[in-house]
Amino acid sequence: MPAKPIDPKKRPMPKQEPFERIRNFDEVALGYTLDLAHEEASRCLACKKPRCVEGCPVGIDIPAFIQCMLEADFSGGIKKIKEKNALAAVCGRVCPQEEQCEKVCVLGNKHEPIAIGRLERFLADWEAASGAIEKPDIGPPNGRRVAIVGSGPAGITVASDLALLGYDVTIFEALHEAGGVLTYGIPEFRLPKAVVRREVEYVKSLGVKLHLDFIVGKTRTVDAFQKEYDAIFIGAGAGLPWFMEIPGENLNGVFSANEYLTRCNLMKGFLFPAYNTPLKRASHVAVFGGGNVAMDAARTALRLGADEVHIVYRRSRSELPARLEEVENAEEEGVIFDYLTLPTKLIGNERGWLTEIECLRMELGEPDESGRRRPVPVKGSEFLMKVDAAVCAIGNSPNPLIAMTTPGLSVGKKGNVVADEETGQTSRERVWAGGDVVTGAATVISAMGAARKAARSIHETLSK
Amino acid sequence: MYRIVERRMIVPNLHEFTVEAPQVTMAVRPGNFVILRADETGERVPLSVADWDPEAGTVTSVFLQVGGSTAKLARLKAGDSIPTYAGPLGKEAEISNFGTVLCIGGCYGIGSIYPVARALHEAGNTVYTLLEGRSRYLLYWQEKFRPISTRVIELTRDGSAGYKGHISRLPEILTLEKIKPDRIIVNGCTFLMMRTSGVTRELGVKTIVNMNPIMIDGTGMCGVCRLTVAGKTKFACVDGPDFDGHEVDWEEFLKRRETYNVEEVQPLRRSGCASHY
Ligand SMILES: Cc1cc2nc3c(=O)[nH]c(=O)nc-3n(C[C@H](O)[C@H](O)[C@H](O)COP(=O)(O)OP(=O)(O)OC[C@H]3O[C@@H](n4cnc5c(N)ncnc54)[C@H](O)[C@@H]3O)c2cc1C
Numbered sequence: 001m002p003a004k005p006i007d008p009k010k011r012p013m014p015k016q017e018p019f020e021r022i023r024n025f026d027e028v029a030l031g032y033t034l035d036l037a038h039e040e041a042s043r044c045l046a047c048k049k050p051r052c053v054e055g056c057p058v059g060i061d062i063p064a065f066i067q068c069m070l071e072a073d074f075s076g077g078i079k080k081i082k083e084k085n086a087l088a089a090v091c092g093r094v095c096p097q098e099e100q101c102e103k104v105c106v107l108g109n110k111h112e113p114i115a116i117g118r119l120e121r122f123l124a125d126w127e128a129a130s131g132a133i134e135k136p137d138i139g140p141p142n143g144r145r146v147a148i149v150g151s152g153p154a155g156i157t158v159a160s161d162l163a164l165l166g167y168d169v170t171i172f173e174a175l176h177e178a179g180g181v182l183t184y185g186i187p188e189f190r191l192p193k194a195v196v197r198r199e200v201e202y203v204k205s206l207g208v209k210l211h212l213d214f215i216v217g218k219t220r221t222v223d224a225f226q227k228e229y230d231a232i233f234i235g236a237g238a239g240l241p242w243f244m245e246i247p248g249e250n251l252n253g254v255f256s257a258n259e260y261l262t263r264c265n266l267m268k269g270f271l272f273p274a275y276n277t278p279l280k281r282a283s284h285v286a287v288f289g290g291g292n293v294a295m296d297a298a299r300t301a302l303r304l305g306a307d308e309v310h311i312v313y314r315r316s317r318s319e320l321p322a323r324l325e326e327v328e329n330a331e332e333e334g335v336i337f338d339y340l341t342l343p344t345k346l347i348g349n350e351r352g353w354l355t356e357i358e359c360l361r362m363e364l365g366e367p368d369e370s371g372r373r374r375p376v377p378v379k380g381s382e383f384l385m386k387v388d389a390a391v392c393a394i395g396n397s398p399n400p401l402i403a404m405t406t407p408g409l410s411v412g413k414k415g416n417v418v419a420d421e422e423t424g425q426t427s428r429e430r431v432w433a434g435g436d437v438v439t440g441a442a443t444v445i446s447a448m449g450a451a452r453k454a455a456r457s458i459h460e461t462l463s464k
Numbered sequence: 465m466y467r468i469v470e471r472r473m474i475v476p477n478l479h480e481f482t483v484e485a486p487q488v489t490m491a492v493r494p495g496n497f498v499i500l501r502a503d504e505t506g507e508r509v510p511l512s513v514a515d516w517d518p519e520a521g522t523v524t525s526v527f528l529q530v531g532g533s534t535a536k537l538a539r540l541k542a543g544d545s546i547p548t549y550a551g552p553l554g555k556e557a558e559i560s561n562f563g564t565v566l567c568i569g570g571c572y573g574i575g576s577i578y579p580v581a582r583a584l585h586e587a588g589n590t591v592y593t594l595l596e597g598r599s600r601y602l603l604y605w606q607e608k609f610r611p612i613s614t615r616v617i618e619l620t621r622d623g624s625a626g627y628k629g630h631i632s633r634l635p636e637i638l639t640l641e642k643i644k645p646d647r648i649i650v651n652g653c654t655f656l657m658m659r660t661s662g663v664t665r666e667l668g669v670k671t672i673v674n675m676n677p678i679m680i681d682g683t684g685m686c687g688v689c690r691l692t693v694a695g696k697t698k699f700a701c702v703d704g705p706d707f708d709g710h711e712v713d714w715e716e717f718l719k720r721r722e723t724y725n726v727e728e729v730q731p732l733r734r735s736g737c738a739s740h741y
Pocket residue numbers: 094095096149150151152153154155172173174175178179180181182185186187214215216217235236237238239261292293294296323399401402434435436437441442443444445447
């Protein structure tokens with residue numbers, strides 16, 4: 001049989017048109033149709049030694065699920081994914097596939113790699129639409145109680161893994177909605193909250209209890225939990241926003257990305273005044289940073305009606321840490337990228353409102369410890385940028401609340417909880433941790449991966 | 465959902481508000497606050513804890529009806545429920561034996577300073593309480609303060625009760641009352657706290673204020689509550705809300721508080737709500 005010719009290109013993702021989507025908060029990427037999914041799946045070479053699987057942080061059997069798709073066995077396909085990843089609908093949408101599975105896909109040597117993420121999303125959405133969400137068998141109750149701090153991807157993953165093994169699991173979440181960054185940070189137009197809610201409902205359907213409005217360290221300490229629970233998992237994320245520490249940062253009109261996005265996503269500020277949390281409508285917005293958070297803030301600003309939105313980033317395009325797809329989306333939507341630009345001062349009017357930003361041009365010098373070329377200021381290149389809002393999206397570190405109230409818990413320089421990479425064990429007995437609270441701001445899938453390992457270690461320890 | 469045990473207007477526009485929240489009563493300390501939402505579309509509103517009953521598992525706050533969210537709260541009645549009630553939040557007030565402490569409360573701050581005064585009394589301090597308001601009919605809870613205070617002093621702008629005038633009279637009042645405070649604590653509206661800090665700076669008495677910036681999460685996640693204290697940026701929800709009044713950048717604070725004035729008026733007009741503004 002002659003080898004079938006390889007189609008060099010991925011099927012493009014159907015999307016809302018840019019001019020249309022910047023006026024709504026609906027999801028931008030509409031998802032593959034059945035035909036597109038089938039065509040894309042048929043590009044896969046079903047490698048004997050699939051490199052993509054090695055590239056996947058949780059080791060999903062990618063060629064196997066793609067094979068199921070080709071046979072139109074969608075329920076078999078989603079089952080394959082769920083063996084390794086309980087949050088397929090989320091990961092299919094937000095994972096940086098170009099850095100992981102798709103980066104190493106053999107097709108990528110000569111052509112575009114398989115659109116693995118889009119296929120994953122297709123299967124997850126197919127399952128949701130079919131209404132028949134399959135629940136794995138739940139082990140008999142073993143009488144052991146586990147407390148989980150935080151309902152982000154890390155907490156949700158540990159909860160579902162342990163619930164399936166028969167543990168009595170309770171999640172404690174500080175906010176009034178579960179989901180962590182998936183709920184308060186990543187915008188509706190990239191990750192619909194209905195998708196997140198579905199995942200949370202699924203975990204609850206496994207018997208996991210969820211306590212909202214419960215701030216561990218305040219409402220109850222980890223120490224108090226230790227008397228009531230056999231194990232504690234800390235998945236509290238990295239929620240403390242960094243500011244640039246330049247003059248003028250407390251002017252009105254200057255936001256942390258967390259504030260900006262929380263007002264919009266969690267508090268539904270885009271539906272103000274039907275929802276009561278207000279959100280400033282600015283006409284000229286500057287967003288500092290170049291990661292996913294910065295892209296999300298910039299695209300949110302556009303949708304809130306800004307005339308001009310700038311991403312102000314001190315390195316160049318190739319160093320942007322954001323997912324490539326989101327950078328392209330932002331470009332299509334008209335976000336202006338000011339590369340090699342460093343804000344140095346925020347200037348306000350007499351009423352304390354931001355009016356201008358002083359910036360400096362940069363050029364790339366020698367590589368720094370991260371291997372990227374270090375931006376160095378160009379002398380005398382100061383210039384002013386007129387804005388009425390600025391959003392700081394330069395990073396987050398873990399919130400110190402838990403560390404402060406948990407004596408004996410080892411904490412690193414940036415406030416991250418120290419945990420064993422393989423087991424998630426912390427310096428405190430029967431206390432595990434994983435996700436952004438350990439690594440600092442990272443990705444959904446790395447948080448899930450760490451959570452998996454911690455769940456396994458909790459199970460091993462408690463079954464001794 | 466959290467059940468309302470009681471909501472009643474104690475003086476014009478000020479409401480005593482008691483909610484069933486046993487998880488909060490187990491951990492609450494003087495100076496803490498809670499964050500609540502009046503309904504599913506509501507914003508997150510911070511309110512100081514003014515009292516609690518560990519046996520009944522209830523928490524009491526006193527709130528001033530100022531805008532849309534507090535107007536919603538003012539319409540609740542016993543038996544109703546609210547979807548969010550999270551806490552306790554914030555650092556607890558510093559309680560130890562300072563010697564003589566003057567607790568100044570105005571507006572909702574009369575309520576919120578009560579547990580602080582009580583704890584200071586229990587810690588062995590000589591506690592004086594000063595209640596401040598526009599007029600006699602805006603002062604409340606005198607009967608709660610009497611047993612824990614050496615004296616309860618009143619200061620009204622119209623002179624209808626106690627001393628007549630503004631908090632700027634504080635030095636004179638202290639002389640007349642023969643009080644030499646080792647520490648002054650003020651709760652209430654921003655102006656009361658700012659003005660008090662102004663006059664006590666000259667007296668050289670350490671003055672603690674209970675800051676009330678705009679907040680969202682109340683856990684240190686958004687940074688909207690930031691203020692400058694002794695030249696450094698602090699998050700009121702986790703580093704405070706109590707700070708040294710002599711170190712607060714009041715000018716910046718007042719400007720930040722006004723961020724959403726324009727937007728906050730919009731829902732009021734829409735709902736035709738008559739609350740004063
Ligand atoms: C705007 C934005 C966009 C992003 N985009 C992407 C993307 O496209 N792709 C990607 O892979 N990653 C992305 N990320 C990163 C990703 O979302 C995180 O790495 C991931 O959510 C971390 O999961 P987690 O469970 O460790 O923590 P989180 O998701 O942060 O969840 C932690 C939870 O714990 C709760 N909590 C904190 N403290 C306490 C306490 N004391 N008591 C009780 N509960 C507490 C928090 O409220 C929160 O709900 C993005 C992040 C942001 C902010």
